[in-house]
Amino acid sequence: MEEKCGVVGISLEEGDAALPTYYAMYALQHRGQEGAGIVTHDGFQQHSEKGLGLVAEVFDDDDVEHLPGRASIGHLRYPTAGEIDERSCHPYTVTSKRGSLALAHNGTLVNTDEVRAEFEERGHTFSTNSDTxxxxHELASNLVEDGLLDAIKRTMKRIRGAYSLTLMHDDRVVGVRDPLGVRPLCIGKLDDGYILASESVAIDVLDGELVRDVRPGEVVVLDEDGGGFESHRLFDEVPAHCFFEYVYFSRPDSTIDDRLVYDARREMGRLLYENHGVETDIVSPVPDSGRAFASGYAEAGDLEYSEALMKNRYVGRTFIMPTQDARETAVRLKLNTMDSNIEGKSVTLIDDSIVRGTTSRQLVKLLRESGASEVHFRVGSPPIVAPCYLGIDMASRDELMASDKDVDEIRDEIGADSLEYLNVDDISEALDMPRGEMCTGCVTGSYPVDVEGETCERTKDGSRAGAD
Structure with a gap:
C-alpha cells in the first residue's frame, strides 16, 4: 500500500499564507511524495506553483515569496487515479465569471467515468484523467447557477466516493468532508488565523491548536479575515471511517477523532498479545510502522522489546532490480539485521499489515539467516483480501496474498513458525469505534459505496448494514 494525498487550507488575518502552507505540507509529506502544489489568492487574483517531487524539491524561497495572499490551499499528491505528470498535480484551478476556483482532493471517486462522460457530451474537455x-468541472458548473454552499451541496450529491477537500473560491477557503468521512480532515486555530489539514501534525508544526475534526458531510468555511469559521452539516449519514488511517497511513503523532494514533496502535498491539500472544525471547517491530504495535504487545506480555531490524532512511522508492538476487539485495538496502540481538533467540516480528507478502517472506528469511531459532509473525490488522477504491493505492486482488490463501497457507508462504492477525472486531475495540462506522472494504470485500463488480454493504434505504 502507498500513501494517499494530503491537503491544507489556511486563512490569515494578515500576512501571506504561502509559507505556513509550505510548512504544513512538510509535516504531511508522508501522505504524498509524487507532487506538490500551492495556490494563493491576494484579493484580486490567484497565484499558483506546483510540480513533481517532494515539497523541498518543488518549492524554493523565490517560489514561496511569489505566492502572495492571506488565503492559501496546498496539496501533496500520491496518485490513486490519473497520470503522474505536472498537469495532474493539484490544486486544480479554473476561472469563470463567478470567480476563481482552486481545489485540492484527498481520496478517490467511484463514478468519475459517468460524470466525465456527461460533461464531454456537453462539450467540456479535460486535460487529464484525474477524478479531481x-x-x-462539476463544482464550477454548479457555481454558475448557485451560491458557493448550494453549489458544494449539489456537487456532493452528484459525486460518489471518498473526498476530503480544501478549496478556495476567490479568497474564501473552504473544507469539505464526504458524507461517510472516509478520509480525515481537521480544523486548527493559529495565532493569526485558521487552518484546515488532513492531519493534526500540520497544525502542530505551526504551533497551532487543534479545534476538532471536520465532521462527515460537513462544510467548513473559514472567514476571509482569518477571524473564525462557519460550519454547515449538509449530510448526516452513518460514517465509514478508514481504519487504515490508524493502522498505517497517519503519522503516529496525529490525533484523529480525539484519539492519538500512536496510542491506538499500542492498543492494537496489546490486543494482539491478549488474543494471539506467544512467549518468545524478544519482540521486534518491522520499522517504522510496526513500532507502536510491538511496544504495546511487548508491554502486555511483559516481554523484551528489542530491535532486530534497522531501517536505512536514505533509500528512495525505487531500485534497479533486474534479477531475483537484486530484489533481495534491495530489501537489505532498506533493512539490515542486528545479528547480536537475534542469534540463538526466538523472535516475534510485528508489522502493521501484509499485502503481497514478498517483504514479509524476505524478512523472515533474513532473521533465520541471522540465527533466529524461531520466527513468529504478528500483524496489527486483518488480512487484506480486496483492493481499495476509496483513496489507497493498493495491489490488485490477484496480487493480494490473502485474497486466495488462508492464514495457515500465508504462514507457510512467508516461512514463519506461526502467524496471527487482528480481526475487525479487535480493530473496533482498539479504536473504540463501532464496526458499522468503519470502512472495512479491503478486509471484508464489502464496501460502503456502490463499486461496479463489488459488494455494497448499504441497504436499500441507504443506511449501512450492521451499523450500530
Missing part, C-alpha cells in the same frame, strides 16, 4: 479535474 472532474470534480472541479
Amino acid at each position: 479535474e472532474v470534480m472541479v
Whole structure:
C-alpha cells in the first residue's frame, strides 16, 4: 500500500499564507511524495506553483515569496487515479465569471467515468484523467447557477466516493468532508488565523491548536479575515471511517477523532498479545510502522522489546532490480539485521499489515539467516483480501496474498513458525469505534459505496448494514 494525498487550507488575518502552507505540507509529506502544489489568492487574483517531487524539491524561497495572499490551499499528491505528470498535480484551478476556483482532493471517486462522460457530451474537455479535474468541472458548473454552499451541496450529491477537500473560491477557503468521512480532515486555530489539514501534525508544526475534526458531510468555511469559521452539516449519514488511517497511513503523532494514533496502535498491539500472544525471547517491530504495535504487545506480555531490524532512511522508492538476487539485495538496502540481538533467540516480528507478502517472506528469511531459532509473525490488522477504491493505492486482488490463501497457507508462504492477525472486531475495540462506522472494504470485500463488480454493504434505504 502507498500513501494517499494530503491537503491544507489556511486563512490569515494578515500576512501571506504561502509559507505556513509550505510548512504544513512538510509535516504531511508522508501522505504524498509524487507532487506538490500551492495556490494563493491576494484579493484580486490567484497565484499558483506546483510540480513533481517532494515539497523541498518543488518549492524554493523565490517560489514561496511569489505566492502572495492571506488565503492559501496546498496539496501533496500520491496518485490513486490519473497520470503522474505536472498537469495532474493539484490544486486544480479554473476561472469563470463567478470567480476563481482552486481545489485540492484527498481520496478517490467511484463514478468519475459517468460524470466525465456527461460533461464531454456537453462539450467540456479535460486535460487529464484525474477524478479531481472532474470534480472541479462539476463544482464550477454548479457555481454558475448557485451560491458557493448550494453549489458544494449539489456537487456532493452528484459525486460518489471518498473526498476530503480544501478549496478556495476567490479568497474564501473552504473544507469539505464526504458524507461517510472516509478520509480525515481537521480544523486548527493559529495565532493569526485558521487552518484546515488532513492531519493534526500540520497544525502542530505551526504551533497551532487543534479545534476538532471536520465532521462527515460537513462544510467548513473559514472567514476571509482569518477571524473564525462557519460550519454547515449538509449530510448526516452513518460514517465509514478508514481504519487504515490508524493502522498505517497517519503519522503516529496525529490525533484523529480525539484519539492519538500512536496510542491506538499500542492498543492494537496489546490486543494482539491478549488474543494471539506467544512467549518468545524478544519482540521486534518491522520499522517504522510496526513500532507502536510491538511496544504495546511487548508491554502486555511483559516481554523484551528489542530491535532486530534497522531501517536505512536514505533509500528512495525505487531500485534497479533486474534479477531475483537484486530484489533481495534491495530489501537489505532498506533493512539490515542486528545479528547480536537475534542469534540463538526466538523472535516475534510485528508489522502493521501484509499485502503481497514478498517483504514479509524476505524478512523472515533474513532473521533465520541471522540465527533466529524461531520466527513468529504478528500483524496489527486483518488480512487484506480486496483492493481499495476509496483513496489507497493498493495491489490488485490477484496480487493480494490473502485474497486466495488462508492464514495457515500465508504462514507457510512467508516461512514463519506461526502467524496471527487482528480481526475487525479487535480493530473496533482498539479504536473504540463501532464496526458499522468503519470502512472495512479491503478486509471484508464489502464496501460502503456502490463499486461496479463489488459488494455494497448499504441497504436499500441507504443506511449501512450492521451499523450500530
